[in-house]
Amino acid sequence: MRKRLLKNSAEDCPPLSFMNTKLIIAIIVVVGIGILYFLSTPFLSTPKQPVEKLVVYTSRDQTYSEPILKKFEEETGIKVLAVYDTGAIKTVGIANKLIAEKNNPQADVFWNSETIRTIKLKNEGVLASYCSPSAQDIPDAFKDAECYWTGFGARARVIIYNTDLLTRENVPESIFDLTLPEWRGKVALGRPWLGTMSTHHAALFLTLGDEKAKEYFEALKANDIQILTGNSLVRDSVARGEYPVGIIDTSDAMEAFLRGLPVDIVYPDQKEDEIGALIIPNTISLIKNGPNPDNGKKFIDFMLSKRIEQELAYSRSSQIPLRDDVPAPEHVKRLYELKVMDIDLNAVAEKVEESDKYLLGLFGE
Amino acid sequence: MIKKIIQICTILIFLAVAILPFLRQIGLVIPFDKEFVSLFDQRVVLIFTRTILIALGAATLAMVIGTLLAFLFEYTNLPFKNFFQTLSFLPLLIPPYIVTISWIQFSFPFSIYNPGTVIFILGLAFYPLVTFIVKMALRNISRNLEDSARILYPLKKVLRKITLPLVFPHILMAGFFVFVLSISEYGVPAFLRVNTLSAEIFFQFATFYNVESAIILSIPAIFLAILLILFYNFWVKKRCYITISTFLKKNKEGLKLQKKSLIFSLFFILAVLLFSIIIPLFVLFKESKLNFVGAFEIAGNSILNSLWLAVLGTTIITTFSFFLAYFFQKSKHMDILILLPIAIPASIVGISLILFWNTKTTQFLYGTFWMIIIGYFIRFAPFSTKTLSPFFNQIHSSVEESARIAGASFLQTLKKITIPLMKPGVIVAWFVGFILCLGELAATLLLSPPGFQTLPHRIENLMHYGAPETISSLSLILVFLILFPVGILLISKKSSKFLNNIYGNN
Numbered sequence: 068m069r070k071r072l073l074k075n076s077a078e079d080c081p082p083l084s085f086m087n088t089k090l091i092i093a094i095i096v097v098v099g100i101g102i103l104y105f106l107s108t109p110f111l112s113t114p115k116q117p118v119e120k121l122v123v124y125t126s127r128d129q130t131y132s133e134p135i136l137k138k139f140e141e142e143t144g145i146k147v148l149a150v151y152d153t154g155a156i157k158t159v160g161i162a163n164k165l166i167a168e169k170n171n172p173q174a175d176v177f178w179n180s181e182t183i184r185t186i187k188l189k190n191e192g193v194l195a196s197y198c199s200p201s202a203q204d205i206p207d208a209f210k211d212a213e214c215y216w217t218g219f220g221a222r223a224r225v226i227i228y229n230t231d232l233l234t235r236e237n238v239p240e241s242i243f244d245l246t247l248p249e250w251r252g253k254v255a256l257g258r259p260w261l262g263t264m265s266t267h268h269a270a271l272f273l274t275l276g277d278e279k280a281k282e283y284f285e286a287l288k289a290n291d292i293q294i295l296t297g298n299s300l301v302r303d304s305v306a307r308g309e310y311p312v313g314i315i316d317t318s319d320a321m322e323a324f325l326r327g328l329p330v331d332i333v334y335p336d337q338k339e340d341e342i343g344a345l346i347i348p349n350t351i352s353l354i355k356n357g358p359n360p361d362n363g364k365k366f367i368d369f370m371l372s373k374r375i376e377q378e379l380a381y382s383r384s385s386q387i388p389l390r391d392d393v394p395a396p397e398h399v400k401r402l403y404e405l406k407v408m409d410i411d412l413n414a415v416a417e418k419v420e421e422s423d424k425y426l427l428g429l430f431g432e
Numbered sequence: 433m434i435k436k437i438i439q440i441c442t443i444l445i446f447l448a449v450a451i452l453p454f455l456r457q458i459g460l461v462i463p464f465d466k467e468f469v470s471l472f473d474q475r476v477v478l479i480f481t482r483t484i485l486i487a488l489g490a491a492t493l494a495m496v497i498g499t500l501l502a503f504l505f506e507y508t509n510l511p512f513k514n515f516f517q518t519l520s521f522l523p524l525l526i527p528p529y530i531v532t533i534s535w536i537q538f539s540f541p542f543s544i545y546n547p548g549t550v551i552f553i554l555g556l557a558f559y560p561l562v563t564f565i566v567k568m569a570l571r572n573i574s575r576n577l578e579d580s581a582r583i584l585y586p587l588k589k590v591l592r593k594i595t596l597p598l599v600f601p602h603i604l605m606a607g608f609f610v611f612v613l614s615i616s617e618y619g620v621p622a623f624l625r626v627n628t629l630s631a632e633i634f635f636q637f638a639t640f641y642n643v644e645s646a647i648i649l650s651i652p653a654i655f656l657a658i659l660l661i662l663f664y665n666f667w668v669k670k671r672c673y674i675t676i677s678t679f680l681k682k683n684k685e686g687l688k689l690q691k692k693s694l695i696f697s698l699f700f701i702l703a704v705l706l707f708s709i710i711i712p713l714f715v716l717f718k719e720s721k722l723n724f725v726g727a728f729e730i731a732g733n734s735i736l737n738s739l740w741l742a743v744l745g746t747t748i749i750t751t752f753s754f755f756l757a758y759f760f761q762k763s764k765h766m767d768i769l770i771l772l773p774i775a776i777p778a779s780i781v782g783i784s785l786i787l788f789w790n791t792k793t794t795q796f797l798y799g800t801f802w803m804i805i806i807g808y809f810i811r812f813a814p815f816s817t818k819t820l821s822p823f824f825n826q827i828h829s830s831v832e833e834s835a836r837i838a839g840a841s842f843l844q845t846l847k848k849i850t851i852p853l854m855k856p857g858v859i860v861a862w863f864v865g866f867i868l869c870l871g872e873l874a875a876t877l878l879l880s881p882p883g884f885q886t887l888p889h890r891i892e893n894l895m896h897y898g899a900p901e902t903i904s905s906l907s908l909i910l911v912f913l914i915l916f917p918v919g920i921l922l923i924s925k926k927s928s929k930f931l932n933n934i935y936g937n938n
Contacts, residue, residue, distance in 0.1 A: 096743065096747065099740075099743060100740055100743050100744055100747075122882040123882075124882075128893060128896055129890075129893040129894075130893070130894070130899075147883075148881075148882035148883030149882060149883060150880060150882050150883075151885070151889070151893055152877075153873075153877060153889060153892035153893055153896065160637075160638060160877075161877075162641070163637055163638075163641060163643075163779075163783060163878070164782075164786065164878050166641060167643075167783050167786040167787055167790070167878075168786060168790050170790070170791070171790045171791055171792055171795070171798075173790070173798075173799065173882065174882070187641060191641075260635065260639050261635070261638060261639060265639065293625075294625065295625065296622045296623060296625075297896075299895065299896050300623070307537075420639075420640060423639045423640070424640075427635060427639070428475060431475065431627055431632075431635070432475050432478060432479070432627065
């Protein structure tokens with residue numbers, strides 16, 4: 068009786084057409100998910116049979132790192148699973164992921180595009196020591212004494228300028244010239260307490276001493292220096308002609324230069340009695356208790372080989388080889404052609420928190 | 433019995449998945465030491481105030497634009513209504529920071545680097561949320577109330593005195609969403625060189641590797657969000673919003689726009705569309721140089737990944753939120769719990785989840801895409817639940833009770849009565865969730881298993897590299913791909929029109 072009542076009421080108002088719509092939507096959604104899932108399965112599923120694999124976390128731009136990871140895959144047959152950091156709008160990033168995963172590490176190797184964060188990870192106990200045979204001829208200044216990390220292919224902090232707005236003679240030769248009145252409001256810089264900016268400025272604190280460094284940054288602020296989000300925005304806005312000069316990494320500047328945009332760079336403070344340009348190498352390190360340590364070591368040997376350093380030099384990001392006998396294109400300056408800032412990277416890593424706090428307070432209102 | 437079981441399961445799952453990881457993190461920073469005080473110096477207080485003001489501004493702008501549009505679409509004889517409706521939905525599909533970049537490339541005679549521009553861009557980016565939610569709410573109002581008022585008063589007055597107050601909870605809720613989304617927005621203020629709270633929290637992570645300070649910095653925003661919700665509850669719960677009493681759907685009685693107001697309305701819509709979608713799309717087209725094939729080659733996988741992940745995640749979230757809203761719509765204490773995750777910054781969600789799930793025993797889950805779905809769930813289930821609950825408020829309990837008296841079981845009632853009545857709400861919640869999931873970046877980045885990438889992640893990578901053609905092409909591809917589910921929505925709209933006709937003739 069009850070059932071019949073229900074049935075009748077269902078027939079009275081016709082929910083049937085509604086059910087059909089719902090059915091159609093449900094089918095479309097299910098089929099849609101299914102199709103998408105199967106289309107993307109080859110890219111996502113870990114292979115069924117035990118294949119040798121390697122998990123690499125990298126902060127290097129995917130555009131540059133992916134082809135090199137593919138190359139390693141082809142040469143060794145080891146399947147590389149990568150996690151790429153993002154750059155333009157910085158998110159928390161994989162250095163924090165590595166720290167958070169410390170108790171049950173997922174990664175085998177961390178390929179970092181700079182140095183200070185790697186030293187921080189070493190201090191957090193995330194890294195393992197591995198002295199790669201490929202690293203023997205890399206200068207001691209660019210590798211850890213205990214082999215927790217090894218540097219390769221570097222970038223320099225340089226002045227970028229717009230060639231439509233300035234000729235070479237008019238470009239400041241020193242970062243200290245940027246406090247002069249003629250550059251008022253015309254200099255672009257990434258947020259001074261982030262990424263390579265932070266490394267550069269901690270190095271300045273060490274080289275100049277706290278007092279002079281603070282004077283310099285206050286003078287920059289008084290001279291209305293333009294604080295942008297990061298290096299890539301400095302590059303883009305100088306290339307657009309929004310600002311005539313900026314302070315930037317060679318890797319970012321060269322991308323625009325090689326794309327034919329109206330920019331060029333000047334290595335700052337190159338005279339005899341000046342401080343020189345800061346060099347920041349890529350670093351590679353083995354993760355402590357990673358799942359595939361042997362493949363990790365193979366990958367580190369591969370990455371520290373001369374041919375990879377050469378490849379990085381010839382790529383658009385124009386990494387400066389740390390070894391003098393590695394070939395490089397003409398637009399990439401060699402270390403022996405440069406006056407390099409004389410600085411201990413470990414000391415910079417120690418200084419960085421203090422200088423960042425100061426800079427955040429000064430520029431981050 | 434079944435009802436009880438489902439109810440208990442719902443709440444247990446929610447607590448375990450969404451609340452526990454974060455509570456553990458909070459537990460780590462309590463007791464607060466002196467760091468707590470020293471973090472909130474004058475500079476941070478200034479930034480906090482600025483962030484709140486920006487978010488309030490963006491929410492107000494979005495509520496005004498969104499509500500006006502919804503009323504124009506639902507009640508007037510505006511020409512090209514369907515076309516405008518589809519267009520006005522699109523701003524949600526372009527990530528706001530990409531819109532910002534297109535504005536930066538546009539040369540203005542004045543400086544755009546100020547908080548005003550941030551409000552403008554965020555308001556224009558999020559108003560479709562308001563339009564969408566309010567439109568569905570308007571559609572759900574029974575015509576009895578309006579009709580009885582119509583006997584005595586002109587439609588304009590009815591709209592002002594009856595209809596607007598009835599949908600006001602929806603408007604406020606949508607405004608609250610915009611407020612919370614604006615607080616957590618990082619890209620737009622960053623590109624416009626305005627320092628906000630989300631950036632400050634990010635610096636604590638990125639510069640100082642200090643999860644604790646980041647959590648402490650985010651606590652005031654969480655409190656504020658909860659406070660706003662309590663006010664909302666206090667204000668809404670005292671009133672009665674029950675408007676659905678029967679299956680009866682109404683035929684819209686069009687408000688005939690006079691020439692003057694027609695021109696004004698068209699001008700308004702065109703201005704909104706121009707700034708929110710036409711100019712950004714135009715810039716994207718120009719920048720993309722139509723390099724779609726190249727873009728697809730570079731990011732094909734991540735597009736597919738993003739799509740199925742968002743569809744799957746949203747479906748799970750919507751289903752779950754349905755029960756959450758259904759069982760706990762009247763409980764004030766649950767409200768606070770449900771909304772607790774809404775204002776947790778995405779990066780803290782990510783880190784808490786890693787710390788919680790990355791153990792040897794849960795490895796089978798941690799190394800998979802399910803982590804991303806859990807991340808989506810925590811971040812967006814509150815949005816979904818709160819989108820649904822005003823719709824539940826429109827249904828009087830007598831509707832279900834009579835079904836139960838007639839002998840239907842709980843599940844039968846759910847299937848035959850509640851779900852059909854809630855259909856508009858479910859559709860809205862699904863789309864809100866879908867858009868939010870599709871654009872998620874900060875938590876996804878931390879939770880992606882190795883070798884897996886979503887589209888926003890890929891776009892970010894390309895932005896750093898500086899490939900404007902590919903970025904613009906990908907954004908356009910994204911917009912077109914999302915039109916696929918929008919197409920489904922249009923189908924369902926047609927069918928509901930068809931239904932209206934049937935009921936209308938009866």
